[in-house]
Amino acid sequence: MSELDIERRGSTAVLTLNRPQAMNALSGSLMQAIARNVSALGRDDTVRAIIVTGAGERAFSAGLDLKELGTDASTLGAVDSASVEENPVRAIETCPKPVIAAINGVAITGGFELALACDVLIASTSARFADTHGRVGVIPGWGLSQKLPRLVGVYRAKEISFTGNFIDARTACDWGLVNRVVEPGDLMPAALKLAGEMAQVPAAFLSDYKRLIDDGFALPYGEAMALEQERSRHHNGAVSASELEARRANVQARGRSQ
Template sequence: MYTNIITSQEKEIVTITINRPSKLNALNKETIQELHQAFKEADEDKTVHVIVVTGSGEKAFVAGADISEFANFSVAQGEELAEKGHALLFDFVANLSTPVIAAVNGFALGGGLELAMAAHFRVASNNARMGLPEVSLGVIPGYGGTQRLSQLIGKGRTMELIMTAGMIDANQALSYGLVNHVTSQEELLPMTYKLAGKIAKNSSVAISSAIRAINAAYEDGVNGFKTEIHEFGVCFGTADFKEGTTAFLEKRKPDFPGK
């Protein structure tokens, strides 16, 4: 079905693996389109509670965008490339109602780090290397890198990382707050699935509300507190709230219907 990615499902968890090992899983136009489709399908499937995105092999999560595709673009084409990328993949993933965890195995550079940052949080293997080297090509990050990196690690560190086109290792990324956990290559997916399993036990409806409320804090002209109040109220009308509160009062584990 897909040329550049592999999807699999185990219980409530879908794994999307970018599979272009000869190109270090670089994002080309076709891969971005396939990723959009895979994320969309997983998000629309009510049996899916968590999505894990990772790269094939041990060298790279995604080592950037496929530069050969846009080396000769005009100003207008460059702007359109970024806008389409945001709509199809990067903003799309960030605003997905199903939680997305990036399992960063190796290099996450340029568009690769931008994809990892679009996920709701990140787990990295200890051989991971992250950076936005675009200024070394005479361009800037165009898939949300300037915005999401500063949201995650602050303005000063973002300025330095982007201006130097440098790379940081997994432990530095952890100390910056760019990733939540660092583990060995062997333990990367098991640990990510363990976290996904904890998420999957909770109300998928409430989690979707939480994603919208948290994201609202980073949107211009949107009052995050008002969004939280609204989403909090919405939860009271759900079957999951009824089940969650009933289970708590009856001292049993909830069995959320996901509605």
């Protein structure tokens, strides 16, 4: 049985972490499989969006496979690797295609970080989130200590990380950790619908826009605004009036059909 199932739904690739008996814990081989396949899909022109989810109903991912780590600590190497062929979070963050997390159950520690690497997070009502780095004595290596305060505020982040307690899906949504919460049966349809809507935007433009948002988010506000101005001048200066008119007509047509 493959630890990572890959299914094509039109222009969308669905990656399913397939270790339900281990709550989809991230073994060394699974981490590398995610990294390699996300990198490959990012280069595949027939793929317009990627969805990452977990097999079964209990877990999106329970984080690093601590049982494996107990016998082979080299698994931590994939956490610290800068290579997009080894580090699943790095592969998702640098993927030129939008990556949607369909969070079907618990997302714990490394699983939490894997979800936060995605561009859009949709959670089922059974999803729960926890950071147990403190309880297992491992320092985050996939960005949780820096992303979480920026998303929910430093005080809430410290509460989550210092206690290791779970927060439920509704709280996660209220705190800005996920985009929306749906019933379990609606999770994949919602993710696929969103992926299809994203696929309507030209792929090259969507890639550039994703990079602009991510690059700007990593900068102080003033520098981020300057970055936007620089890229705006470069991109918009190459758009012809006829192209702009055709795109405007498409936007209007879409608006009338909704």
